[in-house]
Amino acid sequence: MRSAGKLLIQIPQKLKNEVKLSDGRVLYLDPTYNKFENRVVDAKLYSVPEKWSHIFNVGDRVWFHHSLVLGNDQVVVDWENDIFQIDFTEEHTFNCLVYMIERDGERWTVNDFVFVKPIEEEQYTKIGSLYVPETANQTETWRAEVIYLNEYVRDSLGIEEGNQIVFTKDQRTGKARGAYEIEVDGEILWRMRSDRNILAIVEDGVR
Numbered sequence: 001m002r003s004a005g006k007l008l009i010q011i012p013q014k015l016k017n018e019v020k021l022s023d024g025r026v027l028y029l030d031p032t033y034n035k036f037e038n039r040v041v042d043a044k045l046y047s048v049p050e051k052w053s054h055i056f057n058v059g060d061r062v063w064f065h066h067s068l069v070l071g072n073d074q075v076v077v078d079w080e081n082d083i084f085q086i087d088f089t090e091e092h093t094f095n096c097l098v099y100m101i102e103r104d105g106e107r108w109t110v111n112d113f114v115f116v117k118p119i120e121e122e123q124y125t126k127i128g129s130l131y132v133p134e135t136a137n138q139t140e141t142w143r144a145e146v147i148y149l150n151e152y153v154r155d156s157l158g159i160e161e162g163n164q165i166v167f168t169k170d171q172r173t174g175k176a177r178g179a180y181e182i183e184v185d186g187e188i189l190w191r192m193r194s195d196r197n198i199l200a201i202v203e204d205g206v207r
Contacts, residue, residue, distance in 0.1 A: 003047035010046040014069035061102040108150045115189045116144035164202035
């Protein structure tokens with residue numbers, strides 16, 4: 001089977017049903033108890049259209065949005081072989097459900113996406129030009145460490161892996177603005193849009 005214009009991805013299992021502990025033991029889960037937390041968020045590309053062959057290769061491991069496995073508008077190409085269609089837009093992040101690629105042991109994000117690790121204990125509040133920890137009823141900001149990015153983000157914002165960045169809290173959700181939790185090899189990271197959500201880069205410990 002070959003793509004007719006969109007990425008095809010093979011997802012043999014849509015929900016995780018076990019967790020491996022650090023001591024090697026395995027806990028078995030009822031994945032229907034909390035589908036969002038137990039969703040599978042990475043799989044291998046099955047077919048790549050020629051127009052995106054400069055970005056993706058067949059067999060690339062990619063991380064994606066939960067709607068691909070939990071949404072009501074899934075596009076299943078082949079039920080027997082667990083082949084799904086996944087939306088990708090090269091020009092912008094709107095309606096782009098692919099976030100990161102792994103190939104030959106290397107990982108990089110697509111478009112303007114970045115993956116960061118939150119530093120929650122460094123939560124603080126801005127009052128005028130001052131930052132005061134744990135002050136109520138103000139617009140809170142967080143710091144995070146940049147874990148994965150790409151050349152576009154590196155060149156446009158001057159950010160590197162390991163940099164600490166500042167971003168804002170969404171008052172409606174109580175979480176970081178634009179943050180989407182996604183698991184990468186057992187670690188919970190936040191996927192963010194660099195052009196909208198990153199406010200500043202921390203230098204020499206100065207916030």
